[in-house]
Amino acid sequence: xxxxxxxxxxxxxxxxxxxxxxxxxxxxxxxxxxxxxxxxxxxxxxxxxxxxxxxxxxxxxxxxxxxxxxxxxxxxxxxxxxxxxxxxxxxxxxxxxxxxxxxxxxxxxxxxxxxxxxxxxxxxxxxxxxxxxxxxxxxxxxxxxxxxxxxxxxxxxxxxxxxxxxxxxxxxxxxxxxxxxxxxxxxxxxxxxxxxxxxxxxxxxxxxxxxxxxxxxxxxxxxxxxxxxxxxxxxxxxxx
Amino acid sequence: xxxxxxxxxxxxxxxxxxxxxxxxxxxxxxxxxxxxxxxxxxxxxxxxxxxxxxxxxxxxxxxxxxxxxxxxxxxxxxxxxxxxxxxxxxxxxxxxxxxxxxxxxxxxxxxxxxxxxxxxx
Numbered sequence: 001x002x003x004x005x006x007x008x009x010x011x012x013x014x015x016x017x018x019x020x021x022x023x024x025x026x027x028x029x030x031x032x033x034x035x036x037x038x039x040x041x042x043x044x045x046x047x048x049x050x051x052x053x054x055x056x057x058x059x060x061x062x063x064x065x066x067x068x069x070x071x072x073x074x075x076x077x078x079x080x081x082x083x084x085x086x087x088x089x090x091x092x093x094x095x096x097x098x099x100x101x102x103x104x105x106x107x108x109x110x111x112x113x114x115x116x117x118x119x120x121x122x123x124x125x126x127x128x129x130x131x132x133x134x135x136x137x138x139x140x141x142x143x144x145x146x147x148x149x150x151x152x153x154x155x156x157x158x159x160x161x162x163x164x165x166x167x168x169x170x171x172x173x174x175x176x177x178x179x180x181x182x183x184x185x186x187x188x189x190x191x192x193x194x195x196x197x198x199x200x201x202x203x204x205x206x207x208x209x210x211x212x213x214x215x216x217x218x219x220x221x222x223x224x225x226x227x228x229x230x231x232x233x234x235x236x237x238x239x240x
Numbered sequence: 241x242x243x244x245x246x247x248x249x250x251x252x253x254x255x256x257x258x259x260x261x262x263x264x265x266x267x268x269x270x271x272x273x274x275x276x277x278x279x280x281x282x283x284x285x286x287x288x289x290x291x292x293x294x295x296x297x298x299x300x301x302x303x304x305x306x307x308x309x310x311x312x313x314x315x316x317x318x319x320x321x322x323x324x325x326x327x328x329x330x331x332x333x334x335x336x337x338x339x340x341x342x343x344x345x346x347x348x349x350x351x352x353x354x355x356x357x358x359x360x361x
């Protein structure tokens with residue numbers, strides 16, 4: 001089974017090296033979308049053998065994830081793994097996703113920080129708001145996720161190809177997760193989750209402000225729900 | 241018709257702005273549709289500053305006491321409409337720009353990959 005790991009990065013020069021080395025050692029393909037870094041992140045990734053796609057300016061993580069999907073869909077692979085490039089997601093856990101996908105036959109496997117062993121140490125805001133966001137998305141989609149906002153996910157390539165045209169229709173790509181799940185649920189894709197253990201960030205900083213992110217997620221959900229193309233069913237979905 | 245310094249100022253301003261808009265059309269820096277809208281707006285400003293009594297009927301209809309309040313409210317509504325319009329256009333342009341940057345990045349990636357493939361073979 002061929003696996004491609006997609007990473008999105010903005011100024012992660014300090015974290016990217018060990019992550020890509022581990023991914024390549026395990027025999028996975030690696031695509032890094034650099035979202036306008038100025039600290040040499042793409043050069044480090046290229047020197048380590050990863051395929052690098054560079055946005056000429058910073059567009060936001062959601063757009064970078066969409067670019068990585070579009071690139072990965074053209075590659076020869078069976079599973080596409082999406083990971084954060086800040087080193088918090090552990091590539092050693094990728095086999096768990098593959099195993100879960102094989103066991104359940106799900107189209108998407110989402111990492112769950114809540115089911116993970118170190119969730120007790122999570123920041124206060126994440127502990128408070130994450131279950132609520134997840135509850136909202138579950139209520140709207142019928143999924144039973146425990147962590148809808150985790151950026152460690154696995155997708156079956158053939159399933160992603162089936163809904164590939166939706167990637168161009170995203171209304172709020174900056175807050176991709178919420179919109180993606182709403183649209184994928186409508187398209188009939190199935191999801192399961194797998195517990196993940198989050199590592200501490202060793203250096204750098206997160207660019208996501210929780211209040212702004214939360215507001216953005218709610219805005220994205222509202223926009224999708226009132227969107228005409230979302231409300232009509234996807235009758236003409238492309239066949240795999 | 242009652243000429244005051246303010247009405248003279250507004251009339252001159254409107255005439256000046258109409259000239260600016262017309263030169264904008266000549267230099268193709270402004271579209272015909274938006275130019276027409278701005279010329280109409282300026283003509284309205286010029287006309288009502290010279291003949292403010294024409295507004296009295298409308299002011300009585302809305303039961304306002306002052307012409308100034310009516311003019312200010314109208315200006316606020318026109319500006320709000322313009323801001324909304326600009327905001328929608330800005331958002332659309334931003335999304336188009338982001339898509340173009342994405343496409344460019346992907347094209348460059350594919351070309352680099354093809355080049356590497358050719359070099360290897």
